[in-house]
Amino acid sequence: MNLLPIIASLVLSTKPHIVMILQDDMGWYDIGFHNKAAASWTQNLTKLATEGIELTNHYTHWHCSPTRRSFLSGRLPLHHGEQLSGVATDDIDLRMTLISEKLKSAGYTTAWYGKGHTGYKSTKHLAVNKGFDEFFGYLTGSQQYTSNDRWQDLHPVHDDNQFIDKPNTCHATEYSSNLYGELSLQYISNHNVSTPMFLYLPFQAVHEPYNPVPGNPLNSTYEGMLWDADVYVGRIVQTLKDKNMWDNTLIVYTSDNGGVVSGNNYPLRGEKHSNWEGGLRTATFISGGIVPTSLHGTRNDINFHIVDWYPTFCSLAGIDGSDSPPVEPLPTDPSKPFKNIYGNDSFPGIDGVDIWDMLMNRSTYPIDAAHDKLVLSKEVVVAGVYKLVVSQPYFKTQNNGWKQANGTWVESDDADWPCNYQDLPPSEGFFPGSGHAPCLFDLRADMGEHQNIAAQNPAIVQELWSFLNASVLTVRDCSGWTGPIPGPGGHCSPPALVGPCNATCAAEYYNTHYPNGPSGNPGPICSVPTCF
Numbered sequence: 001m002n003l004l005p006i007i008a009s010l011v012l013s014t015k016p017h018i019v020m021i022l023q024d025d026m027g028w029y030d031i032g033f034h035n036k037a038a039a040s041w042t043q044n045l046t047k048l049a050t051e052g053i054e055l056t057n058h059y060t061h062w063h064c065s066p067t068r069r070s071f072l073s074g075r076l077p078l079h080h081g082e083q084l085s086g087v088a089t090d091d092i093d094l095r096m097t098l099i100s101e102k103l104k105s106a107g108y109t110t111a112w113y114g115k116g117h118t119g120y121k122s123t124k125h126l127a128v129n130k131g132f133d134e135f136f137g138y139l140t141g142s143q144q145y146t147s148n149d150r151w152q153d154l155h156p157v158h159d160d161n162q163f164i165d166k167p168n169t170c171h172a173t174e175y176s177s178n179l180y181g182e183l184s185l186q187y188i189s190n191h192n193v194s195t196p197m198f199l200y201l202p203f204q205a206v207h208e209p210y211n212p213v214p215g216n217p218l219n220s221t222y223e224g225m226l227w228d229a230d231v232y233v234g235r236i237v238q239t240l241k242d243k244n245m246w247d248n249t250l251i252v253y254t255s256d257n258g259g260v261v262s263g264n265n266y267p268l269r270g271e272k273h274s275n276w277e278g279g280l281r282t283a284t285f286i287s288g289g290i291v292p293t294s295l296h297g298t299r300n301d302i303n304f305h306i307v308d309w310y311p312t313f314c315s316l317a318g319i320d321g322s323d324s325p326p327v328e329p330l331p332t333d334p335s336k337p338f339k340n341i342y343g344n345d346s347f348p349g350i351d352g353v354d355i356w357d358m359l360m361n362r363s364t365y366p367i368d369a370a371h372d373k374l375v376l377s378k379e380v381v382v383a384g385v386y387k388l389v390v391s392q393p394y395f396k397t398q399n400n401g402w403k404q405a406n407g408t409w410v411e412s413d414d415a416d417w418p419c420n421y422q423d424l425p426p427s428e429g430f431f432p433g434s435g436h437a438p439c440l441f442d443l444r445a446d447m448g449e450h451q452n453i454a455a456q457n458p459a460i461v462q463e464l465w466s467f468l469n470a471s472v473l474t475v476r477d478c479s480g481w482t483g484p485i486p487g488p489g490g491h492c493s494p495p496a497l498v499g500p501c502n503a504t505c506a507a508e509y510y511n512t513h514y515p516n517g518p519s520g521n522p523g524p525i526c527s528v529p530t531c532f
Contacts, residue, residue: 015196015317016290017249022202027259029266031283041227044234052287054299059376060257060306062279067256069118072098074310079348081477087139088525091119093347094493097323099310100131103198106317111187113180114202117141122498122526128153136183145176145211149518158517175214176204181232188239203229222262247289254284266405269449274398275380275389300362304370307352315354324349332473337430344488348476373467378482379423379432381468385444388464391423391434431469499527
């Protein structure tokens, strides 16, 4: 008798504690369940993976902000833009319900410690105004690991005097992995176990700069950065067990994109900033007490995306996982690619799907069960075993080769790879394409993308390329990265929700009330106290 459906239904009868851990820029080959040598600096993570389910085909975006916005909003990057967020940009429509708001409505306590980088034009965009009870981290994309440019709830933090409820062992400029880890431990330790908990922990590590790690026992700073995060993951697990929360906890662990610089994605091709698997496919597993022991150490190869956690977490919490606009978008028109189908009253709905049963009962589902066709970027779609790559992002130069296990690169010749070329910017063409032919890969037979099979499969190429072009017509990108499709008033969010904006007043407010910070504006510029 198969007991897994019964076990899964019992799990769903209670709301589990949920811990989402997001590593930054970690390579596929940098963790112990893909590289035995890496187990020495990822002992706790490797053990968790063996006590859970590895998701071998879990996708994100090829760089940072879009992945983070996708997780929080449940929308694919195509539907909020593929651009990096600035501190004061409006990239997530304020009318969208974030996963934190959903879980808060289901009775969860919620906390976010670590990297932000999702855009905070208005104070309304701040985490504590979007369903999180607590936030401590930073709003930018990159900083020193001991920076004094940090943020807590509604205000900047530049020194200990501005740090509310500071852990005894930490300072405002503590090495970031230690600080966010200690805050997580404090949060769990103080948690009322009768209430479901949602902890979002997006580490800064292992994004550049490679600052020395306190107490690093390894010769490599990069490996030491992962070791430090791993230590705190182990302590978090032990604290959950000490609090008798572990048996009802789900942990999801992934990276925001593939590795770059010191990161290694072997045997995958490419790296961060590229449309190759090394940029888009991330080392991912689920673990925790709610994963049945019969599934420990198993692998699930269904094509998943980070957007799927939104409806999955909602399902586990016993609430509806949809977030539809009040007005449906207008029909697309291929002859008018820049048509704003959302107007002032609509916005994209949820793209993710509830994958829990697919995780619990893998054998009853095909690999495309979650997504028949999955658009990963403007230039890439995955469908079953196939992946169509039309071109590379025009964002910056990519390494289109293969980094080997020893860290050396095998380059790829552009003459042999038409999909090595960069996409045209929106000013030169709306639909994806570089003027060269796309590539097609069978990822189950060739995960390293060594064999372009487009010429042998013209019908598949045409089908996927047509689907990708049709999908791009639904773009919602207020910055003009993918296409200049603004929201109401030329912004993502309605101006009435964003509130009055005054960058000069905002800077004066922060510098007066929270001095000793770096020069510049550290936070939102709209709906700032005393500025309206």
